[in-house]
Amino acid sequence: MTTIARVAQEAGVGVGTVSRVINGSASVSEATRQRVLDVVAELGYEPNATARALSTGRTRSVGVIAPFFTRPSVIERLRGVAPLLANSGYQLVLFDVERPEQRTDVFRSVIGRVDGLLSISLAPDKAELRRLAAAGIPVVLVDQAHDSIPTVTVDDVEGGRLATQHLLELGHRWIAFAGDTVDGVHGASASSRRCLGYQRALDEAGVPVRPDLVKLRPHGREAAGIACDLIALASPPTAVFAASDLQALAMLDALEALGKRVPDDLSVVGFDDVELARYAGLTTVAQPLEDSGTRGAELLLSALEGEDVLQARQRLSLELVVRGTTAPPREGGRGREDDGAKTATNGMITQSSPT
């Protein structure tokens, strides 16, 4: 490996001069500059990024931390991030969190490795944030709310309500929810917020929330199991709201395997509107995934430029996309309505808030 010292020696100048030429900084006479450049080309010299980082304290790379980054929804977000970063001169370093303990590790270990951090669906805790701040590393959150740093989010509660309302309007009363367990990886997850919206919609419609219809499983793909559970119930639901398209699609597969027809036997609504959803004809709550990545990256880049974006709280809009997996319940299919209903559980019946 050729070093800067070698180049300096070869060109008959000092290391400082070579450094100046390479960084295009300060004043170097044209003759010297040319000579150095020639030697650089001749030797094929490439500055050592690590040494440079140590010296300057800047790594010229930004970290993107995400749980299971190969999940469709995360990928679509990344699709928004990548182009911006590519044009910004920053390297994209991906930190994939697949196990809860990796989460903390990552937030600690990024320090010194990146100049900025884009965190998708994951938030650093107080202590981690303090360290990051102390290290001068700006952090932007996507798909996770926070009160002291910039965020790009959607109103998951409203989204859950939207999905559930759609089912209610179709006439369903026996509606299940299929979500993620709140594991250490995610912390307060989108899934639980969407579940809240689901519960509110039911409340508002005066339909009781049945705990046995709220099913949680870890990892998106295992939603297949939820489908089985629901079908096996003494009084199975006529509709399901899945907290993500990944889960909805997994259920669709499982239901098909079980010989159930969608939407005839069961309506299914997802959340995200990933590309697959379109092909699968899934009714879902669409959120601008790619755009979320773009905006997150924009904010981070601004912060890296020294702009103050700490107040930024971008909220993107949601939209219900009705496709082929929802329909009114079959006559009589909804069965014994409200056997434990009395009145609405805990809420007044309010009209749905305009979106």
Add this chain to the structure above:
Amino acid sequence: MTTIARVAQEAGVGVGTVSRVINGSASVSEATRQRVLDVVAELGYEPNATARALSTGRTRSVGVIAPFFTRPSVIERLRGVAPLLANSGYQLVLFDVERPEQRTDVFRSVIGRVDGLLSISLAPDKAELRRLAAAGIPVVLVDQAHDSIPTVTVDDVEGGRLATQHLLELGHRWIAFAGDTVDGVHGASASSRRCLGYQRALDEAGVPVRPDLVKLRPHGREAAGIACDLIALASPPTAVFAASDLQALAMLDALEALGKRVPDDLSVVGFDDVELARYAGLTTVAQPLEDSGTRGAELLLSALEGEDVLQARQRLSLELVVRGTTAPPREGGRGREDDGAKTATNGMITQSSPT
């Protein structure tokens, strides 16, 4: 930021000792070790990865370089890579190549940033490879053949033949090919190899290769334009073999927009068998994408362990998956067969090779 010197001072020991404790190396008395560990915890000390890298010459990260990493096929490969890396203690640094000039940049700039390199669909040239080797960075290629470094590939030519044969067997004679232009980014691309297989299959069947039926466009998504072009032809084809599922799916969309029905008006075969293909019911040539990533990562990790894997040439198998986008051509739909045919262009008619 607390440094090792600070810890040493606080614990009343030398920096060397702190370093030894942290790296669990050599002999440190139990008492000292405890004291240091206490101070480390108290101060929340985290070693600076950059300084460590500079000092040891190892970065503990591996680079993955890919063109357009958010493309489905690349993602599915990454799905195989990520878990292995996560468990190996190496960071995953992603280098996204979206413009031709980035290609060279990346191969140069990875030096000093990563300990190993996994290159997807992209190969370093002679000079780049020499530099990499000089820097002691092992390189593994996925989806790209090479004679001096480990590779994981499929037989794209055979795959192209498989797809085309399927169409021929259905009775098609007027078969188009939709592929990538060979841009600087890709170099010798999978697309062109698949095209070769297409041509061979036609040759073997005694069907002339019509240059006007071979359409190339950059970027997968633009295949929509190819669909339009083909439809607009005086004598449009009855079938198309697209070099990738991405392109096939784009064509499907375009055809639908044009009011053409698949496979009634036109049969379409893709290549890759990405997840979407299943949902879209696309007939395609399946290759084990995720597995290719896993194997590539395995090879790289082995190389990083010091094993000699330079001879490894893994070749994964292909399989034609027939779904709903292919059917025999409509009667009379295939039109004026062979108006310029005479005899088979340049090849004897051989029987198809067993797969």
Add this chain to the structure above:
DNA sequence: TGATTGGATGGAAGCGGTTCCACGAGGGGG
């Protein structure tokens, strides 16, 4: 008891850059 040995430890050198400071030369102004 004195020499020997080996384990524990401190600290300097070095990794490859950047940057600041000092210095010399040349030119312009007083």
Add this chain to the structure above:
DNA sequence: CCCCCTCGTGGAACCGCTTCCATCCAATCA
């Protein structure tokens, strides 16, 4: 004619870590 400033430049210090080497001390051996 001298001084001062500026421009170009060399090189030392520094970034925070690892690692090697020298040192010290206590225990072992003869």
